Amino acid sequence: MEKGKVVSLEDRIPKLKQQRRKKANSRLIVLLLIFFTLISLIIYFQSPLSHVNKILISGNSIYSKDELIALTGISEKTNIWKVEEKVIKSNLEKLDEVKSAKVQIHLPNTVKISIQEYNRIAYIMKEKNYLPVLENGRVLKNSKTAEVPASAPILIGFSEGKELDGMIKELEELPEVVLNSISEIHHTPKKTDSFHITLYMNDGFEVSATVRSFAEKMSHYPSIVSQLDPDKKGIIDLEVGSYFKAYEQEGADQVEEEDESEG
Missing domain, CATH: 3.40.50.10960 (Rossmann fold)
Structure with missing residues (x-):
């Protein structure tokens, strides 16, 4: 029976060090990605980038865009994450001539409102x-x-x-x-x-x-x-x-x- 080849401890140590270094580098990359992602989110939330930049309204013929926007309470200073779709929908549907309203948020900073009016x-x-x-x-x-x-x-x-x-x-x-x-x-x-x-x-x-x-x-x-x-x-x-x-x-x-x- 042929004896297996014996690997000396001196030969195994460099390989073990190399594997540990790769794992450490991988963990460091993941931590750096998480860190920079969090930093980016903080900058986004605190900057004008997260403010409502565009309000798109469709389906309105009786009420003007400015009248409807005033009812939503949204302005250029409103944070996109603080836009309450259900509240805006409820306010718009209180109008006599509005049959239904649909409010959608499109990131990063757009609000889309669809109006259906009574004839x-x-x-x-x-x-x-x-x-x-x-x-x-x-x-x-x-x-x-x-x-x-x-x-x-x-x-x-x-x-x-x-x-x-x-x-x-x-x-x-x-x-x-x-x-x-x-x-x-x-x-x-x-x-x-x-x-x-x-x-x-x-x-x-x-x-x-x-x-x-x-x-x-x-x-x-x-x-x-x-x-x-x-x-x-x-x-x-x-x-x-x-x-x-x-x-x-x-x-x-x-x-x-x-x-x-x-x-």
């Missing part, structure tokens, strides 16, 4: 002013304007209650092309129908209808009008069936409703 589905006329009516049925009494709105129908003769709530609900279901064709909606109740309304359209026609079946009937408006002479204006009755009566005509002509809704 102004109509305006209600009060005295000589126009008050916005949101898609959730809320009337904004503090946002009145004296200018005639062109972006949504004007509701005249309505007050807050079941008639107005029903009207807003029906308007929400209308195709956009039909909604944009309405100029004014007057609440003209009858003894037999407290929900009766009279519409004045942008194309010159007048519509007699009821809130209860408004969206269903009015969704056919483009197809009904396409069957009429555009030069002969009159009243389109949508209360029961569909009838057209020219202003200078005594009788009424029945108009067919097509099944497909345009929108």
Whole structure:
């Protein structure tokens, strides 16, 4: 049997020293990395680098960027790590016309805010002013304007209650092309129908209808009008069936409703 080679102690010592030196160097490098990382973080937190440098806001049309930033309480002196997303979100969603808000922090120093606003589905006329009516049925009494709105129908003769709530609900279901064709909606109740309304359209026609079946009937408006002479204006009755009566005509002509809704 061949005897194994014996390594002398003098030969092993240099190798052991070399291994210990490598381990010591590795530990020193790790400690130095930790040290410089901590120093860098301290410098970052104490310097303007950690302050909010940019606030990006999207989705806002009613409220200006400056108005929204003021509500967040954020400034260029605010530390990015002290920005409270939940608090800012809550403050923004307290605004009447804000449906939802989303706040995100993007390091090193950017705050991104996404806003979703309620649509102004109509305006209600009060005295000589126009008050916005949101898609959730809320009337904004503090946002009145004296200018005639062109972006949504004007509701005249309505007050807050079941008639107005029903009207807003029906308007929400209308195709956009039909909604944009309405100029004014007057609440003209009858003894037999407290929900009766009279519409004045942008194309010159007048519509007699009821809130209860408004969206269903009015969704056919483009197809009904396409069957009429555009030069002969009159009243389109949508209360029961569909009838057209020219202003200078005594009788009424029945108009067919097509099944497909345009929108």
